[in-house]
Amino acid sequence: MDQQERLFTDNEIRSWITGELSDEEIKTVHKKSLVPFYDQIWVTGKGAYLTDSKGKEYLDCTSQAWTSNIGFSNPDVTFAVHEQLKTLQHVRYGFPTPPRVRFIHKLTSITPGDLKKIAVNAMGGSAAIEAALRLSMLNKPGAEHFYTFTRAYHGSTLATMTLSTRFAGVTRFRPWGFDRVSKIPYPYCYRCPMGQESEKTCHLECLELTKQMIEYGSVDKVCGIIMEPIQAPGGHIPTPMRYMKELRKWTKENGIFLIWDESQLFTRIGYWFSSDYYNVVPDITCLTKAVGGGLPMGVTIARDDLKGFNSAEEHSTFGANPLMFASGLVFLNYVEKANLLKNTREQGEYITSKLKQLQQKYDVIGDIRCPGLMIGIELIKDPETKEPANALCSDLIEEAMNQGVIFGHMAPISSDSGKLFRNVCKIKPPLIISREDSDHILEVFESALEEAMDYM
Ligand SMILES: Cc1ncc(COP(=O)(O)O)c(C=O)c1O
Structure with missing residues (x-):
């Protein structure tokens, strides 16, 4: 078989990829x-570090949308994708x-458990969650109503937007499918929806309310x-441990599917x-972000005994992309061989314990949440009122950026009354960080x- 001829030199192609951009190109x-x-224009990434065009x-404590868990341009992923690219770049979904x-x-x-059936897509989390919706409806005919939680985010497609909360500025139009989705209160203990202040007095009243809303408030059959x-x-x-077990x-007991969205959590919390x-163990779980080793991937994983899709019900042009599978395969093996879950727990515990010491010193630090390298710091104006310190959070993130560390910023949640929550600073670096990185x-x-x- 003849080799296809190269039309461009290495340098020509390199200049398209890493060549300096002109101001005119950027403006246009x-x-x-x-x-x-x-x-900001990112040009290169290595390990936990990014370099901009200047x-x-x-x-990077955002791992670029909490994704590059084994580091930017991971050398094993780079080799695997290169090898696969040289071998075969694209096949149709069924193959x-x-x-x-x-x-x-x-x-x-x-x-975990009996979660042994898998569908993979090359689009990401929203597509994986939509597949979970379809799969559960397929396995519970006639039930098409879903419950999701206040403050939830499940994606940007029309269906997953409907499952999500109204992030400020994100949804300027009314998503479709509201009649199939109801919201229930999320167990947010720092701002308990039931007014509880201590775990000792809490009897999971929020869960009791949820059960009643579903049992007595649903019009349609609940999926x-x-x-x-x-x-x-x-x-x-x-979610508190007790709540999760009870839910x-x-x-x-009630034949309602429990579907998890672990888009950001897979490996980041120090556990697979x-x-x-x-x-x-839920009935269905969904992954994206890290699982593709830095390439686009979404995964829906279901109980072994659930009925699967026919070939038209779950299908997409790029869903069998071999590059993504090569990269994802390296990701899973890399996490295992480099013992990254242990590092994630250790660095996470270290950073969290030091932050708790800082909390004694600064009363604007209201709450510190983990586990692993999924760290959130809720900033408040006053410990009594817990009024969200939105501007403080933005200024902190901007100042850290000047000092060469990128922290994440919570997505803005607003109410019609004008109350805005944008007061959580996120520390979610690649899982490969060292103790020196943690100290920095x-x-x-x-x-x-x-x-x-x-x-x-
Ligand atoms: C919790 C969660 N669910 C779903 C999604 C949607 O994933 P995608 O953007 O790949 O569709 C995201 C993305 O940020 C997410 O954080």
């Missing part, structure tokens, strides 16, 4: 894009390829409850799955906090 693309861009280096087969084997060897075991965009809020028990942390993160956090407090 801002005008031509339907979506806004930031001003040559400044940053330790297995060696990396697709091996990825499914590897992932199902670590999935499932969808939740992030630890709410991520909504403010890094873990699982009740959904099982949230099940390993909560000791609770803490040092910059404190110095940026002090600077930001000066503007208050």
Whole structure:
């Protein structure tokens, strides 16, 4: 077979990829894009660090949308994708390829309990969650109503937007499918919806309310409850252990599917799955972000006994992409071989314990939430009122950026009354960070906090 001829030199192609952009090119693309861009242009990434077009280096505690868990341009991923690219770049959805087969084997060897059936897409979390909706409706004919939680985020497609809360500025139009989705109160203990202040007096009143809303308030047959075991965009809020166990028990007894969205959680919390942390297994779970090793991937994983799709019900042009499977396969093996879950727990515990010491010193630090390297710091104006310190949080993040550390910012949640929550600073670096990196993160956090407090 003849080799296709190269039309361009290496240098020509390199110049398209890493060549310096002119101001004119940047200005024009801002005008031509339907979506806004930031001003900063990332050119290279290595390990936990990104470098911008001006040559400044940053330790990235956002892992670029909480995704690059084994580091930017991971050398093993780079090799695998290169090898696969040289071998075969694209096949149609129905066809297995060696990396697709091996990825499914590897992932199902670590999935919890009876979660052993998998569908993979190359689009990400929203598509994985939509597949979970379809799969659960397929397995509970006639039931098409779903419950989701206040402050939840499940994606940006029309269906997943309907499952999500109304993030300020995100949903300027009314999503479709409201008649199929109802919201229930999220167990946000720091701001308990039932007014409880201590775990000692809490009898999971919020769960009792949820049960009553579903049992006596539903008009249609209920198919499932969808939740992030630890709410991520909504403010890094873990579901309490007791709540999760009780919810699982009740959904099982009532034949309601429990569907998890672990988009941000897979490996980041120091465990492969949230099940390993909560000791609770849902009926269906969804992954994206880290699982593709940095390439686009969404995964829906269901109970072994559930009926699967026919070939038209779950299908997409790029869903069998061998590059993504090669990269995802390396990701799973890399986390295992480099013992990254242990590092994640250790660095996470270290950073969290140091932050708790800072909390004694600064009463604007209202709450510190984990586990693993899924760290959220809720900033408040006053410990009595817990009024969200939104501006302080923005200033802290901006100042840290000046000092070369990128922290994440909670997505803005607003109410019609004008109350805004944008007061959680997120620390979610690649899981490969060292103790020195952790110390650097803490040092910059404190110095940026002090600077930001000066503007208050
Ligand atoms: C918790 C959660 N669910 C779902 C999604 C949607 O994933 P995607 O953007 O890949 O569709 C995201 C993305 O940020 C997420 O954080």
